[in-house]
Amino acid sequence: MESILSGSSRIAFGENGRLLFRDFLAGQRFSSIFVLTDSNTRVHCLPVFGAQFPEAGKWTILEIPAGEAHKNITTCLTLWQQLSGKGADRQSLLVNLGGGVVTDLGGFVASTYQRGIAFVNIPTTLLSMVDASVGGKTGVDLGLLKNQIGVIQDPELVLIDSGYLNTLEERQLRSGFAEMLKHGLILEKPYWDALKNTTNFRSLQEHIHTSVILKNNVVLEDPRESGLRKILNFGHTLGHAIESFYLGKGEGLSLLHGEAIAAGMVMESYLSVQHAGLSTSECDEIKSVMLRFFPRVPFPEADREAILELLRFDKKNSAGSVRFALLQRIGKACTHQEVTRESLRGAFEYYAD
Structure with missing residues (x-):
């Protein structure tokens, strides 16, 4: 499938998307790379990602609890502190591997850490592939109120791989x-x-x-x-x-x-x-x-x-x-x-x- 230009980012699919991601990494000089998962995608999706990109074994994995209940500023604070503690700087990259909670929250964390670092979204649920992958919306909930805090910021790349759907109920x-x-x-x-x-x-x-x-x-x-x-x-x-x-x-x-x-x-x-x-x-x-x-x-x-x-x-x-x-x-x-x-x-x- 042909990739799609969306604002300042590109949405790419399947093997073509994987090739574009490799080219993107080769064309940049990131000081460090972090992969954000939740407790579900770390078990079910990270092994698939690691098999496709063996170099990811050298990257730093960050994990948040799964579920909408954790899409809040407290989780963001934890991630900002982890990024800082692990030496992330303005030349770092955050790869968000997960559903809409991970890509929304991860995009917000990246867009605000040191006033903005690069991020790539790899949606792993059908919902995040057809919804959260497009439009650059990032953010978190405010109490029970959906997506009240956030910014619009395009990722560098969105990689949509339907193979991840095999991990879903x-x-x-x-x-x-x-x-x-x-x-x-x-x-x-x-x-x-x-x-x-x-x-x-x-x-x-x-x-x-x-x-x-x-x-x-x-x-x-x-x-x-x-x-x-x-x-x-x-x-x-x-x-x-x-x-x-x-x-x-x-x-x-x-x-x-x-x-x-x-x-x-x-x-x-x-x-x-x-x-x-x-x-x-x-x-x-x-x-x-x-x-x-x-x-x-x-x-x-x-x-x-x-x-x-x-x-x-x-x-x-x-x-x-x-x-x-x-x-x-x-x-x-x-x-x-x-x-x-x-x-x-x-x-x-x-x-x-």
């Missing part, structure tokens, strides 16, 4: 698949139509490439998220609130990102009927497809109210008003849509029915 694959479905819904109906009949989540290489292209086209037009890029938030206003709410319930009860976003997309499709002109038939189609791939999440009344309260912290808010990216039709999205509290409660009812 199907639940994790489905989580990433939700973002791919979103790309079809907001940008390209034929892509949605192709994805909705998927039966094998381990044979998505061509679709991964398509998702990266679709998201990258949006990011290139609006790199700072001042306009068009906000369509990528479809499903995420309610979805992030749902994810944050369940994160507060503890690791055993939390939802994966894609599971929360799938529920959010069903609800925001309902809001799209109420406020953006989406047809009822397309709304029902979206609901049917999402519930085929993702089990329905129960939302008791008290939970619904708590989730709605979290909406006031959403980064897209303006003058205290919650704004949504909604669908005008499958393949066409709009942004900056204000919805009523009554519609929000109706969205939960629609999802539950």
Whole structure:
């Protein structure tokens, strides 16, 4: 697959990506190289990485605990101290090997350590390949609030190797698949139509490439998220609130990102009927497809109210008003849509029915 230029970085795939990474390393004179993993990717992905790049045996491995609960400034502080203690300087390189938590957090750590060192992202989950790999967003959560602290900074290179998908359980694959479905819904109906009949989540290489292209086209037009890029938030206003709410319930009860976003997309499709002109038939189609791939999440009344309260912290808010990216039709999205509290409660009812 051909590599893709994204801002100041290049997104490369498979063997071609591995060759570009070797050329990149040969063309630079890094004083030291660090590899950031979490406790899962160190066990399952680092051996694969080490087999592909034997020279990595001489690099310094950094490890953080796995899970969204550790995507916070405390983890960053630990890593900054480790980098400093191990002699990292402005000519060092940080390689982020992991899912979205590792690439988001690692990118933020690199972008702020000594006012910025070079970093490379190697996403190892489907979610991070089709979402976190594109657009240069880095950051951490603030308490239960998703991605409240961060900067936009492109990595030097993104290497997408679908071989890492073999290390994932199907639940994790489905989580990433939700973002791919979103790309079809907001940008390209034929892509949605192709994805909705998927039966094998381990044979998505061509679709991964398509998702990266679709998201990258949006990011290139609006790199700072001042306009068009906000369509990528479809499903995420309610979805992030749902994810944050369940994160507060503890690791055993939390939802994966894609599971929360799938529920959010069903609800925001309902809001799209109420406020953006989406047809009822397309709304029902979206609901049917999402519930085929993702089990329905129960939302008791008290939970619904708590989730709605979290909406006031959403980064897209303006003058205290919650704004949504909604669908005008499958393949066409709009942004900056204000919805009523009554519609929000109706969205939960629609999802539950």
